[in-house]
Amino acid sequence: xxxxxxxxxxFAEEKKGVYIGFVDGxxxxxxxxxxxxxxxxxxxxxxxxxxxxxIGYRYGNGLRTEFEGAYRKNSVDDLSGVLNGTxxxxxxxxxxxxxxxFNLNSRFMPYIGAGAGMARVDFDGVRPVGGVRIDDEDxxxxxxxxxxxxxxxxxxxELALEYRYFATQDPDLRTAAGVNVESEYSNHGALFxxxxxxxxxxxxxxxxxxxxAQPVAAPAPAPEPVKPALPKTFIVFFDxxxxxxxxxxxxILTEAAAYAQSSGSVRIEATGHADKSGSAVYNMGxxxxxxxxxxxxxxxxxxxxxxxxxxxxxxxxxLVPTADGVREPQNRRVEIxxx
Numbered sequence: 001x002x003x004x005x006x007x008x009x010x011f012a013e014e015k016k017g018v019y020i021g022f023v024d025g026x027x028x029x030x031x032x033x034x035x036x037x038x039x040x041x042x043x044x045x046x047x048x049x050x051x052x053x054x055i056g057y058r059y060g061n062g063l064r065t066e067f068e069g070a071y072r073k074n075s076v077d078d079l080s081g082v083l084n085g086t087x088x089x090x091x092x093x094x095x096x097x098x099x100x101x102f103n104l105n106s107r108f109m110p111y112i113g114a115g116a117g118m119a120r121v122d123f124d125g126v127r128p129v130g131g132v133r134i135d136d137e138d139x140x141x142x143x144x145x146x147x148x149x150x151x152x153x154x155x156x157x158e159l160a161l162e163y164r165y166f167a168t169q170d171p172d173l174r175t176a177a178g179v180n181v182e183s184e185y186s187n188h189g190a191l192f193x194x195x196x197x198x199x200x201x202x203x204x205x206x207x208x209x210x211x212x213a214q215p216v217a218a219p220a221p222a223p224e225p226v227k228p229a230l231p232k233t234f235i236v237f238f239d240x241x242x243x244x245x246x247x248x249x250x251x252i253l254t255e256a257a258a259y260a261q262s263s264g265s266v267r268i269e270a271t272g273h274a275d276k277s278g279s280a281v282y283n284m285g286x287x288x289x290x291x292x293x294x295x296x297x298x299x300x301x302x303x304x305x306x307x308x309x310x311x312x313x314x315x316x317x318x319l320v321p322t323a324d325g326v327r328e329p330q331n332r333r334v335e336i337x338x339x
Contacts, residue, residue, distance in 0.1 A: 021053070024049065024191060035183075043089075058199055067096055069092070073088055074089050091166075114143070116144075130179060136173040157194065234338075259338065270298075271310075272287035275318070
């Protein structure tokens, strides 16, 4: 169901607010040296599972902080070449992460980050170590590096695919014979999951409201009492980075053409605009394409091409003032003035 959810034009805006997430996958624990008095062995592990629920906060500038709990487990494959080694190594951790998202104005958003915290490394029935087993655990400092990419399914929901390197200080353990030993713990993880974002770049009634005609000038007197007075200015809106007319824009242009033909207007000006999510040069060209799309549609509706003039203003005359780089649906428009 998530794959077919409608995606509005603001999916990659700089979000601000709380999010929750869950990723899981495989971890590959590296070989671990276990050493102590008269003991020196190396444990090799099978690949295992990793589960990471998290809660975080986006600051609206690419940075986000995140708190996570994680659980990793791996079975012992062999110990210093001794086949049929048994036992498991488990790690429970609580981490604080700092992550930076790279906004590419795309559904895809790469990110990198790092984290630090505490982990409880648990050797559960690992043997033979010095002829006996280890059933012990130690709480140690932990750290990790994160690299991944997310894919925005909607304004609130994103898929995540990431790599993690997780390691701890060497845990100190005790064998069943009472011998103190020191081990190692680190692994590589490949994870996949979802994040739900509850924040947005601005307060909106809906994720992407459907634009409607917005009269700018007062209604002109009807030439005949039986004819309704229509506004002389019409506005049509466009999706982000698009110059294709939406069904709603086509309906408004049909009304504008009908008014022009019934009222005897002799000149129409179509002025294209863009928001500030791209460069000024790109936005100027985008506003030209939007004005041209409106002109072509009016011609198709029966208005003479020589009666329509186009103007491009790019991002210089926003309907809603915003900071540079912000996507604003009300600024992605063409204003049609009938004279």
